[in-house]
Amino acid sequence: MPRDGLDRATVIAAASELADEVGFAPVTVGLLAERVGVRTPSLYKHVDSLDAFQRGVSLQAVGDTDAVLTRAAVGRSGPDAVRAIAEAYRKWALDHPGRYAESVRAPRPENDEYQAVTYEAVQILFDAVAGSGLTDERAIDAVRALRTVIHGFVGLENDDAFHRERDPADSYRFVVDTHINGMRAEAAIGGPDTAPLHVRERA
Structure with a gap:
């Protein structure tokens, strides 16, 4: 997935897809960053913590x-x-x-x-x-x-x-x-x- 157009909604959607594939607990910020095609620090521009994206998925x-x-x-x-x-x-x-x-x-x-x-x-x-x-x-x-x-x-x-x-x-x-x-x-x-x-x- 290209980094152009990446926003919080896209990140949460990607986290939700990962949760369905591997389970909720194994989803990490690093794994999520890899899924959306950015480095981990760049992901924090859209979701400021692991807890934040977990709340978003919930x-x-x-x-x-x-x-x-x-x-x-x-x-x-x-x-x-x-x-x-x-x-x-x-x-x-x-x-x-x-x-x-x-x-x-x-x-x-x-x-x-x-x-x-x-x-x-x-x-x-x-x-x-x-x-x-x-x-x-x-x-x-x-x-x-x-x-x-x-x-x-x-x-x-x-x-x-x-x-x-x-x-x-x-x-x-x-x-x-x-x-x-x-x-x-x-x-x-x-x-x-x-x-x-x-x-x-x-x-």
Whole structure:
């Protein structure tokens, strides 16, 4: 990559690509400088520290997640929205393993921008389960469970942990549908929630 036109956005994009290729932890400033075609001191004109480019990758990863989940949820609600979001989430995580791993880290308390973007990603999940008839407390449980299902399954899949002759995509759909059926059963037991869902916690 030529050094002409190099800017912070280009550097962060290159760091994100490297993270997907080799993992997030192995990405160093020297390796990043080599990728963008400059000497290491020149890179510091655009990103002033290793920590700065790591924060940039994290922020971009969560922003990308927001965009993917938003597109998946458009025009859908209830179980259809949950399934679409889960499928889109898995595909993005498998296509971008380094970025995905960084996107699910807890935000630093002092990083308001990261917390805001992370909140938006989680809120999309809350919106998807909002019409399921769950109480607010159970909706929090449902979103936490859904995030656990997605993260656990994708983490195992990214680590090549599934070896039996069964397509992981089929197993994933089964797991997601099981979660949806669990929400339906809980809503039937607890009765419909008449209060609007206003969740401001990072579940």
